[in-house]
Amino acid sequence: MIDKTIPYVKFQMERNTSKKLPDRQLLVGYQFSFYTPGDERDWQAIETSVGEFDNLSEAQGYFQKNFVPYPDELEKRMTFVTDPSGKKVATCTAWWAKEGGPQFHWLAVMREAQRKGIATFLTVKVTALLEELYPDQPAMLHTQTWNYPAITIYQKLGYTFVSGTKDFEKGMSILKDIVRRED
Template identity: 90%
Template sequence: MIDKTIPYVKFQMERSASQALPDRQLPEGYQFSFYTPGDEKDWQAIETSVGEFDNLSEAQKYFEKNFAPYPNELAKRMIFVTDPSGKKVATCTAWWAKEGGPQFHWLAVMPEAQRKGIATFLAVKVTALLEELYPDQPAMLHTQTWNYPAIAIYQKLGYTFVPGTKDFEKGMGILEDIAKREG
C-alpha cells in the first residue's frame, strides 16, 4: 500500500540484464495469467485499492489513455495474479518507456493479498519478461518514496537507483530514515 504520509520523491531504478533472477512461486491456490479483454476493470480496482488513484474513474481514464490503444501488447505484457476464489488481486506490466526501452510498470497487490510473496513473484516474472522482450538491455522502473516496501523488493532483484532525478538526495534521506525507523 502506498504511504502518502511521507514526502513524495520520484526515483528511477535500473537493472542489468546479465544478473540471475531468483525462482519465486505463488502461494498455493494462486495463479497468474496475462491480460484478456475485460481485465481493465480488475486493473483499475487493484490500482485504486492501493491508492494509486483516488477513484475508479481516474484509473479508467489512465488505462484508456495509456494501455487500451495497445490490446495486442497488453496480452503479452500485462500480468495478473488470481486468488483461490478466482478474484484478480495483483498486477504488473512489462511495458516500454517513451524512449522505447524496457519499463517495469505499475506493480500493485490488493491490501488483503499483501505479505504473501505475490509482489516478489510479479517482480521476478515481469523482470524476466522484460529480459525476454529486450535481450541485453537494462530494465528500468520509476518509483517513489511512497512505495518504499516495493523498493526493497526491487533492490533484492538487483535494481539500483539512478542518481540525477529531482530531489534525489532528499529522497535517499527519506528512505534511510524509514529504514532506521523500521530497523
C-alpha cells in the same frame, strides 16, 4: 499500500540483465495470467485499492489513454495474480518507456493479498519478461518514496537507483529515515 504520509520523491531504478533472477512460486491456489479483454476493470480496482488513483474513474481514464491503444501488447505484457476464490488481487506490466526501452510498470497487490510473496513473484516474472522482450537492455522502473516496501523488493532483485535525478539526495534521506524508524 502506498504511504502518502511521507514526502513524495520520484526515483528511477534499473536492473542489469547480467544478474540471474531467482525462481519464485505462488502459494498453492494462486494463479498467474496475462491480460484478457475485460481485465481492465480488475486493473483499475487493484490500482485504486493501493492508492495509485483516488477513484475508479481516474484509473479508468489512465487505462483508456495509456493501454487501450495497444490491445495486442496488453495480452503479452500485462500480468495478474488471481487468489484461490478467483479474484484478481495483483498486477504488473512489462511496458516500455517513451524512449522505447523496457519499463517495469504498475506493480500493485491488494491489501488482503500482501505479505504472501506475490509482489516478489510478479517482480521476477515481469523482469524476466522484459529481459525476453528486450535482450541485453537494462530494465527500468519508476518508483517513489511512498512505495518504499516495493523498493526493498526491487533492490533484492538487482535493481539499483539511478542518481542525478531531481531531488535524488532528498529522496535517499527520506528512505534512510524510514529504515531507521522501522528498525
